[in-house]
Amino acid sequence: MKRQFVYILAAAIATLGLSLFVFKAWALGLPLLPGETAGAWRVEATVRFRSGPGSIRAALRVPNLTPGFILADEISVAPGYGFSIDYTTGGREAMWAIRRADGEQSLYYRALLYEDRERDRSDTTPPFPPPPQLDEPFKTATETLIRDVHARSAEPVSFTTELLRQLNDPAPEPHVSLLLSRANNRTDFVNVAVQVLTAARYPARLVRGIELSERQRNADIVPYLEMHDSERWIYFDPISGEPGLPSNFLVWWRGQDPLVQVDGGSGVEVNLAVQRDELGAITVAEERARLMRSRALEFSVFGLPIKTQAVYAILLTIPIGALVMVFLRNIVGLESFGTFLPVLVALAFRETQLVYGLLLFTLLVSLGLMIRFLLERLRLLLVPRLTAVLIIVVLLMLAISVLSHRLGIESGLSVALFPMVIIAMAIERMSVLWEERGAGDAIKAAFGTLTVAALAYLVMGLDIVEHLVVTFPELLLVVLALVLVIGRYTGFRLTEIGRFKALAQDDAKDSPRA
Numbered sequence: 001m002k003r004q005f006v007y008i009l010a011a012a013i014a015t016l017g018l019s020l021f022v023f024k025a026w027a028l029g030l031p032l033l034p035g036e037t038a039g040a041w042r043v044e045a046t047v048r049f050r051s052g053p054g055s056i057r058a059a060l061r062v063p064n065l066t067p068g069f070i071l072a073d074e075i076s077v078a079p080g081y082g083f084s085i086d087y088t089t090g091g092r093e094a095m096w097a098i099r100r101a102d103g104e105q106s107l108y109y110r111a112l113l114y115e116d117r118e119r120d121r122s123d124t125t126p127p128f129p130p131p132p133q134l135d136e137p138f139k140t141a142t143e144t145l146i147r148d149v150h151a152r153s154a155e156p157v158s159f160t161t162e163l164l165r166q167l168n169d170p171a172p173e174p175h176v177s178l179l180l181s182r183a184n185n186r187t188d189f190v191n192v193a194v195q196v197l198t199a200a201r202y203p204a205r206l207v208r209g210i211e212l213s214e215r216q217r218n219a220d221i222v223p224y225l226e227m228h229d230s231e232r233w234i235y236f237d238p239i240s241g242e243p244g245l246p247s248n249f250l251v252w253w254r255g256q257d258p259l260v261q262v263d264g265g266s267g268v269e270v271n272l273a274v275q276r277d278e279l280g281a282i283t284v285a286e287e288r289a290r291l292m293r294s295r296a297l298e299f300s301v302f303g304l305p306i307k308t309q310a311v312y313a314i315l316l317t318i319p320i321g322a323l324v325m326v327f328l329r330n331i332v333g334l335e336s337f338g339t340f341l342p343v344l345v346a347l348a349f350r351e352t353q354l355v356y357g358l359l360l361f362t363l364l365v366s367l368g369l370m371i372r373f374l375l376e377r378l379r380l381l382l383v384p385r386l387t388a389v390l391i392i393v394v395l396l397m398l399a400i401s402v403l404s405h406r407l408g409i410e411s412g413l414s415v416a417l418f419p420m421v422i423i424a425m426a427i428e429r430m431s432v433l434w435e436e437r438g439a440g441d442a443i444k445a446a447f448g449t450l451t452v453a454a455l456a457y458l459v460m461g462l463d464i465v466e467h468l469v470v471t472f473p474e475l476l477l478v479v480l481a482l483v484l485v486i487g488r489y490t491g492f493r494l495t496e497i498g499r500f501k502a503l504a505q506d507d508a509k510d511s512p513r514a
Contacts, residue, residue, distance in 0.1 A: 010481040017477030034467035044273045044306045047107040049265035057263040061253035064091040069113045077108035091253045141175035156229040164241035187223045203228040209251040219272040273306040316469040321456035333493030334448040337429045342452035349457040368427035390424040
């Protein structure tokens with residue numbers, strides 16, 4: 001195929017990618033830099049269960065009155081189910097119902113929230129629950145603790161702070177130890193505090209929520225204490241006793257009810273996922289696209305489940321690492337093992353970090369290479385030999401992880417994240433190259449592999465790179481065009497200039513002068 005056609009094709013692909021990029025960035029207003037639009041969160045709850053033939057009714061607690069946040073939008077993804085939102089004493093419930101269902105079921109609830117620190121959406125009228133009905137000796141222990149805390153406090157807030165201090169005392173009094181004897185976890189601990197506050201005629205309740213971070217696939221539910229001081233609800237950290245909530249804490253629901261209840265199903269599992277990104281700007285961009293009758297954003301990455309988005313945030317950076325590899329091999333002239341092995345190693349560096357990853361890779365390949373030479377004397381066939389190397393790699397990983405743990409080097413535990421087959425193939429390739437072309441070329445190729453992997457890791461790890469390929473995946477068309485152009489390059493590589501410089505000088509001397 002003619003060189004001109006390749007260039008025309010590359011130009012057409014790049015033009016298409018850049019046109020989509022310009023339209024989405026300037027016409028629709030998608031952000032060009034990470035962090036331009038802060039304070040938007042998308043949370044997703046996934047309810048999975050098994051259903052027998054019959055009707056299903058599921059209720060999931062969902063966010064409602066959350067200080068510092070505004071619920072902008074919420075949707076349900078559950079084909080075939082009826083959906084509604086009901087208000088309850090503990091907040092709100094998402095309700096799903098279906099006449100007949102059978103087999104594995106998945107229900108999704110998604111909500112978009114914006115931060116607004118000036119807004120407090122807590123309810124102001126406290127319920128005055130009746131005193132708890134306690135049996136002896138817990139009743140006496142509660143009364144003793146209340147008298148002791150009353151003597152050391154002046155008003156509701158100081159009463160709650162003193163109560164939590166005594167409950168967290170490393171050497172508690174006997175009556176405190178008795179009350180805590182039934183507290184097996186943090187939720188039970190908060191319930192003990194609620195019980196004492198209610199007995200002291202202070203309205204209190206259990207609050208549960210999640211701590212928001214950039215991207216979580218499985219967020220943990222964290223309980224907090226909430227009490228009313230006759231004017232407003234005040235939150236308390238049950239461990240430190242400090243009033244207030246962390247700035248990144250999202251209250252999910254209040255009260256003793258479970259997070260989810262399913263009638264007609266079994267094996268119920270709930271997963272909460274969180275993501276913080278440019279959702280605010282994207283929401284505006286989607287509205288602009290609707291008014292412009294454009295379908296450019298209907299098939300974006302942000303329409304996928306959050307767990308899938310987290311996967312593609314990594315996968316979409318792989319072509320960038322591949323572009324780095326193509327440039328270093330075809331333009332610079334670095335040798336490496338295999339075509340995509342350096343990019344796969346760069347992905348492993350995301351878990352181990354660069355320095356530890358280089359050390360672990362070098363150690364594994366070096367040890368495996370020595371054992372590979374020992375296996376060579378057994379004259380094994382290719383497949384059994386590779387299998388033997390793979391088994392040895394697994395044992396080496398285990399030995400390094402155990403030794404690192406014993407030495408207190410936790411980064412060494414990440415060695416298990418290295419692709420075992422890739423390491424085994426790297427050992428095999430290096431040993432074959434060692435036998436065919438000598439130790440120098442083998443070591444040179446190993447050095448080139450690590451160099452390409454390190455540079456690819458540094459480029460793929462840039463925040464702006466991940467942001468651009470996730471928000472504007474059409475930019476990968478530009479990467480494809482660059483790869484096509486580099487693929488037609490047949491000139492000198494940078495590492496070959498020194499090799500052929502002397503030859504060029506000799507040709508210049510031998511050529512006749514004009």
